[in-house]
Amino acid sequence: MTGGQERLSARLDEVTVAMESLTAMLDHQELDLGQMLQAVCEHVVGVVAGADMASITLVRDGVAETVASTDQRAVNFDREQYRIGDGPCLRAAETGAPVRVGVGAVADQWPQFASAADELGVASFLAAPLTVDGDMSGAMNLFGFGEHGFSDLEVKILELYTATVVFGLRSARRYFDAQELVAQLNRALETRSVIDQAKGILMAAHRITAEEAFQRLVKRSQDGNRKLYDVAAEFVAAVSSFT
Template sequence: MAEQNGSGDPVTEQLVRQLDDVTGAVERLSRTLDQDEDLDVILRRVCLQAIHAIPEADLATVTMVGDGTPKTAAVSHDHAVHLDGHQYRSGQGPCLESARTKKVVRVSVTEAHQRWPAFASSAAGSGVASFLSAPLFIDEEYHGSLNLYGEKEHGFHALDAALLELYTAAAEAALRAARRYRQSLEHIGQLKEALGSRAVIDQAKGILMAVRRVDAEVAFRLLVEQSQRENVKVRELAVRFVATAVEVGG
């Protein structure tokens, strides 16, 4: 007879294994974030690691509804996108309810027929018998749900729902950090571009001031007027102007 307490308890051992699976999935996801990949690639890895974290899951997708219209941002397997699509077209289903209510949704295919008949009917024949969705919130632009699909009816248990919620919370924190990092890189790039633009524009202004014997304000106005006539950006005109001046001067 198995011990009721301690490491010999099979229930405890199973829980420890599943917690280890979730921890391992989060660690692998964290290593992915260090690779400086696009968010779409990272979201697909979220799907793949979720399947490792929840053994009963056969397919995984990420639904995003940041613009008010649901769309599938990532899938573990290409054909999984159709399961999300059935929900989008019918306007009902576990992924949409989880994204809307910000709660974990766990149902069997029988329960799905009772709660969302239009979705369940359209998804019939897909081979999926269990659904588990958890809300996924990165920021106002990126939020929705992480969705798991299983082939076994009643394949997902309350423990699976709790573990998915734990995994999703960790994934959200990691994704927010990655999102902020990439936004910072974009801002730095924009700042560098702006500084570069200002430098070349100042050079062009200096040349005009010397040639036309005008002040800085008039020189800049001349550049703006010329850019409007040619329908090009002031920076592009300034680059061309400086290059021409250097060629003539050389």
């Protein structure tokens, strides 16, 4: 094995170890999404050659924000892009393709960033897209102080990390969606319970059927232009106050 092959093998081993660590975090029952995203940023700076800073941009409902970073300077550069509405990370998020540019190309494509890049001392940029779902996209952003522009290999390595981030974000969305579904079901059960209580009181007091009791509640709801649950809850509370 040549020296170059040995170095490549060692780097791939580093990536493998990092992936195993991140996968273990994803397998944890109580996933801390913020902690996972921060860990990805720190891992990728340690593995991708020439990466001195990293950040993760998420775009939700057209609003971009930095949700993890290894350096406040990376956050500042991200915010400059958000302010202007364009730049490497936003371009990657919008097009779904990696954006790899040196400081010269940045000055040509986004002259607004030339001074910001100069102030930060950043000469190379690499952004890989994060495609989560129709409501959420983003990019993982790397910043290098050297004028290397990042190699094809570094792009591929970063894409391995973005796959992990996307998986984590999708898992989190499913988890929170499931929580919301449970909350909705609980609210539905609570609503049904209160309405059933009101029906039972009406049935006992007026010797009517369940359907007739329900229709009385519906009529009161329509007459007052109020939700059926609110009418039933008020009725049950009023009766309870006299018992």
